[in-house]
Amino acid sequence: MSAKLTNSGFCALCGQRATKTKMMAHVEACAAAHDEIGQPQPLVVLRFGPVGAPRYWLIIEAKADAQLGHVDALLRQLWLECCGHMSAFRVGRRELAMTTATAIAFARAASKIEYEYDFGSTTALTGELIGKRHGSIGRASVRLLARNEPLVWPCGECGALATLVCPFCIDYGDAVFCDAHAATHEHAAEEVYLPVVNSPRMGVCGYTG
Ligand SMILES: [Zn+2]
Ligand SMILES: [Zn+2]
Numbered sequence: 001m002s003a004k005l006t007n008s009g010f011c012a013l014c015g016q017r018a019t020k021t022k023m024m025a026h027v028e029a030c031a032a033a034h035d036e037i038g039q040p041q042p043l044v045v046l047r048f049g050p051v052g053a054p055r056y057w058l059i060i061e062a063k064a065d066a067q068l069g070h071v072d073a074l075l076r077q078l079w080l081e082c083c084g085h086m087s088a089f090r091v092g093r094r095e096l097a098m099t100t101a102t103a104i105a106f107a108r109a110a111s112k113i114e115y116e117y118d119f120g121s122t123t124a125l126t127g128e129l130i131g132k133r134h135g136s137i138g139r140a141s142v143r144l145l146a147r148n149e150p151l152v153w154p155c156g157e158c159g160a161l162a163t164l165v166c167p168f169c170i171d172y173g174d175a176v177f178c179d180a181h182a183a184t185h186e187h188a189a190e191e192v193y194l195p196v197v198n199s200p201r202m203g204v205c206g207y208t209g
């Protein structure tokens with residue numbers, strides 16, 4: 001099962017569309033232009049993506065002293081939350097406390113920080129520090145700057161826009177279908193389908209977006 005090629009996304013602040021590579025330069029300028037009135041403070045810009053699926057990406061900005069728990073909450077909200085599973089940030093084998101200041105966690109990591117949501121049907125992400133600046137983002141500790149646009153999944157039977165995922169088949173090839181072919185797929189009677197959503201957790205556990 002594979003989505004049509006796209007590497008673009010949208011700026012969450014102004015709606016501008018750009019490729020993953022060009023988006024960094026865009027959000028650098030755009031974030032500063034969208035700052036609120038207030039005392040500038042140190043901020044870190046982070047990029048997250050799933051292991052092995054580079055077409056999903058998020059660029060977020062966090063206050064340097066924001067706790068990793070705030071980053072965790074944003075990742076859950078945007079991509080992950082299905083039934084309140086456990087999650088963890090790790091550097092190598094060492095788990096980081098959710099109270100660790102984000103800037104300190106990412107400064108200490110030599111390369112990427114690993115993140116896992118749900119230790120059973122795990123969604124594994126990596127996060128990296130891609131920028132720093134001083135600015136004022138208001139009361140929230142973290143905010144979304146940009147994310148990939150929804151991937152276009154063709155139905156495994158006819159190529160039309162897929163709307164449903166069969167979680168029984170997701171690890172074995174054709175698992176996304178249009179409404180008509182979902183209705184005739186062998187697992188239709190099981191009533192297990194999940195919606196096609198813009199998340200690397202699509203089709204996993206009870207994730208519905
Ligand atoms: Zn923008
Ligand atoms: Zn779940």
Ligand SMILES: [Zn+2]
Pocket residue numbers: 155156157158159160177178179180181182
């Ligand atoms: Zn179809």
Ligand SMILES: [Zn+2]
Pocket residue numbers: 166167168169185186187
């Ligand atoms: Zn199936």
